[in-house]
Amino acid sequence: MTDHNEPTKNAEKGGANDLRYMPGFGNDFETESLPGALPQGQNSPQKCAYGLYAEQLSGSPFTAPRGTNERSWLYRIRPSVKHNGRFAALDRPFWKTAPCLNDHSLALGQLRWDPVPMPKDAVDFISGMRTVTTAGDAMTQTGMASHVYVCNTDMVDDYFFNADGELLIVPESGTLRIFTELGMMDVAPLEIALIPRGMLFKVSILEAGIDGGARGYVCENYGAKFTLPERGPIGANCLANPRDFKTPVAAYEDKETPCRVLVKWCGQFHVTEIGHSPLDVVAWHGNYTPFKYDLRTFSPVGAILFDHPDPSIFTVLTAPTDEAGTANVDFVIFPPRWMVAENTFRPPWYHRNIMSEFMGLICGQYDAKEEGFVPGGMSLHNMMLAHGPDAYGFDKASNAELGPQKLDGTMAFMFETRYPQQLTKFAAELETLQDDYLDCWSGLERKFDGTPEGRP
Numbered sequence: 381m382t383d384h385n386e387p388t389k390n391a392e393k394g395g396a397n398d399l400r401y402m403p404g405f406g407n408d409f410e411t412e413s414l415p416g417a418l419p420q421g422q423n424s425p426q427k428c429a430y431g432l433y434a435e436q437l438s439g440s441p442f443t444a445p446r447g448t449n450e451r452s453w454l455y456r457i458r459p460s461v462k463h464n465g466r467f468a469a470l471d472r473p474f475w476k477t478a479p480c481l482n483d484h485s486l487a488l489g490q491l492r493w494d495p496v497p498m499p500k501d502a503v504d505f506i507s508g509m510r511t512v513t514t515a516g517d518a519m520t521q522t523g524m525a526s527h528v529y530v531c532n533t534d535m536v537d538d539y540f541f542n543a544d545g546e547l548l549i550v551p552e553s554g555t556l557r558i559f560t561e562l563g564m565m566d567v568a569p570l571e572i573a574l575i576p577r578g579m580l581f582k583v584s585i586l587e588a589g590i591d592g593g594a595r596g597y598v599c600e601n602y603g604a605k606f607t608l609p610e611r612g613p614i615g616a617n618c619l620a621n622p623r624d625f626k627t628p629v630a631a632y633e634d635k636e637t638p639c640r641v642l643v644k645w646c647g648q649f650h651v652t653e654i655g656h657s658p659l660d661v662v663a664w665h666g667n668y669t670p671f672k673y674d675l676r677t678f679s680p681v682g683a684i685l686f687d688h689p690d691p692s693i694f695t696v697l698t699a700p701t702d703e704a705g706t707a708n709v710d711f712v713i714f715p716p717r718w719m720v721a722e723n724t725f726r727p728p729w730y731h732r733n734i735m736s737e738f739m740g741l742i743c744g745q746y747d748a749k750e751e752g753f754v755p756g757g758m759s760l761h762n763m764m765l766a767h768g769p770d771a772y773g774f775d776k777a778s779n780a781e782l783g784p785q786k787l788d789g790t791m792a793f794m795f796e797t798r799y800p801q802q803l804t805k806f807a808a809e810l811e812t813l814q815d816d817y818l819d820c821w822s823g824l825e826r827k828f829d830g831t832p833e834g835r836p
């Protein structure tokens with residue numbers, strides 16, 4: 381078997397960062413691993429070079445407006461019809477799909493978990509996917525799911541595509557090598573990757589992290605594709621800049637041995653056996669592509685005089701709905717930044733929100749919760765359920781000296797959706813669920829005593 385990835389040919393496992401990428405968000409890219417493999421001036425010549433087959437992969441309806449029309453042309457050793465034989469049912473009981481209602485009997489409340497433990501058995505990126513919440517309805521292409529992946533095994537002859545949505549992958553421990561139809565990406569903690577709906581890929585562990593494996597979070601977006609948020613009065617720069625998104629150059633496997641294609645389709649899993657690798661795309665062009673992005677390149681804009689702005693200022697990617705400003709899901713980060721606001725309670729305020737907030741932590745501490753929210757952990761503050769700083773954080777921030785202060789070495793994030801997030805049985809029964817989470821607010825005592833100063 382050979383991996384072809386020009387010009388760094390045969391990028392072997394272990395060689396992190398030797399892969400090549402093309403910069404830009406939503407660009408029309410072109411790339412070939414063999415010279416002349418990509419037709420010029422047309423998509424579908426009578427005969428393609430090297431005996432390749434031409435195939436279009438459409439990520440939007442043919443007639444979508446120009447700004448949201450996404451498709452790529454793939455030039456491959458065999459067309460995908462040769463990859464999709466007769467499917468058999470496959471059991472992947474921990475990967476759930478919306479609607480998945482009443483899956484547990486846990487009482488309504490704010491929830492927090494310590495990290496998901498690594499299973500003792502061999503699990504790869506697909507069998508190690510653990511759904512925490514589902515929202516909306518995949519069948520109507522609305523909503524999302526929040527997952528955690530825990531894996532300790534490479535996908536070698538197994539390949540996967542998800543017809544139900546795109547996958548936003550947020551590693552927390554361990555570096556992944558993601559080999560997609562359009563090329564290879566190495567993705568480490570503090571980076572994210574996006575795999576478009578319907579695109580085949582496999583995942584191996586390039587550098588092991590926790591327990592000799594890898595762990596992270598995934599947002600499965602059933603709705604409109606993630607795009608960059610409008611910057612409004614911020615102007616043409618800052619937040620996530622388009623050139624920091626990286627799309628892989630073409631790479632292919634020439635492998636004629638037994639392989640399996642796994643598919644998730646309307647919440648069900650299916651498998652078919654084939655005699656070759658489906659990652660056989662030698663050249664491609666188009667704008668329906670996977671990409672990765674380094675969260676350290678996000679340029680935050682924030683409060684430079686007083687008050688705490690809404691966290692939407694930290695939106696990296698947004699998946700819109702038809703209702704203005706009402707996201708199917710937003711991917712928001714809380715990156716290292718300077719806090720300088722005067723006469724201000726600087727951490728997040730207490731609040732209730734129509735949107736439902738799933739949070740994870742990649743490293744460091746989160747300013748509203750210095751204790752109890754640890755890297756690899758997660759919290760769920762669902763539609764209209766009150767939350768905010770714990771008692772310790774409130775006290776500390778209410779009495780802090782308000783000089784310039786850098787929040788450093790930290791990266792939290794939020795999957796925030798307009799749809800209520802339904803808990804799975806797995807999450808409700810997870811041993812790392814913190815039974816005492818609500819106690820973090822129990823020390824918030826009455827300070828009102830009828831005087832303007834209140835009780836200290």
Ligand SMILES: O=C(O)Cc1cc(O)ccc1O
Binds near residue numbers: 689
């Ligand atoms: O709840 C949270 O911790 C996330 C959050 C952060 C913030 O700065 C403002 C609102 C908000 O929901």
Ligand SMILES: [Fe+2]
Binds near residue numbers: 731761
């Ligand atoms: Fe919140």
